[in-house]
Amino acid sequence: MAFELNGKVYETDEEGYLVNLADWDEDAAKYIAGVENVEMTENHWEVVNFLREYYNDYQIAPAVRVLTKEIGKKLGAEKGNSKYLYELFPYGPAKQACKIAGLPKPTGCV
Amino acid sequence: MMTDEIPGDEPAGPPGGKVKKFMFVNRKAPYGTIYALEGLEVVLISAAFSQDVSMVFLDDGVYELVKGQQTKGIEIKNFSPTYRALDGYDVEKLYVERESLDARGLTEANLIVPVQVLSAMEMGELMQQQDVIIGF
Numbered sequence: 001m002a003f004e005l006n007g008k009v010y011e012t013d014e015e016g017y018l019v020n021l022a023d024w025d026e027d028a029a030k031y032i033a034g035v036e037n038v039e040m041t042e043n044h045w046e047v048v049n050f051l052r053e054y055y056n057d058y059q060i061a062p063a064v065r066v067l068t069k070e071i072g073k074k075l076g077a078e079k080g081n082s083k084y085l086y087e088l089f090p091y092g093p094a095k096q097a098c099k100i101a102g103l104p105k106p107t108g109c110v
Numbered sequence: 111m112m113t114d115e116i117p118g119d120e121p122a123g124p125p126g127g128k129v130k131k132f133m134f135v136n137r138k139a140p141y142g143t144i145y146a147l148e149g150l151e152v153v154l155i156s157a158a159f160s161q162d163v164s165m166v167f168l169d170d171g172v173y174e175l176v177k178g179q180q181t182k183g184i185e186i187k188n189f190s191p192t193y194r195a196l197d198g199y200d201v202e203k204l205y206v207e208r209e210s211l212d213a214r215g216l217t218e219a220n221l222i223v224p225v226q227v228l229s230a231m232e233m234g235e236l237m238q239q240q241d242v243i244i245g246f
Contacts, residue, residue, distance in 0.1 A: 057195075062198070063157075
């Protein structure tokens, strides 16, 4: 499967995750967010950018619990909780935010 | 397990409430077989169940933690940075056998994460205290 934006083809798996991490750009993020019915605000970008940094550092997408904890450390307790993250990404920070960030599904997610 | 359907800031408590000691023993070089990567993934998943998890690196398993791995030539992802994520998953007990390091001319300074170096004798004692030992 794939989608195309401005002449660039983005290959995805059957669930809509990007196949090639390196294909990711902001246009792809906005497109995937649109498919997921998520309107990207500054708060959404903050989480997406955090995930990309985390992946870059550790070569995995974090489990939800770890994401929540690390966001809390970096962005403050008012953002490091499930309620806040689920408000931004109603279908789950792992499922939606990782997808928008162009990362594979978090390890341990079935 | 660990899906988005279970929102929670803390890991789920162990069933029945009893924490067991799980030790994951890694004996294989990082590439060439799937053992090292699979072992690491099992540990990351098991971290969600609030057990007392430790990892042991023995024999060629000590190579899993060596700094500066270059995997371009074999076209396999270098997953060694993921060992540095273990701390965030609350997996803090990493043990490396001194004899295995010595036999390969390695020291703690060559490793990508802080570990506790134990002699084979001490490692044996630690194994005696475990409820479950799983080898990779």
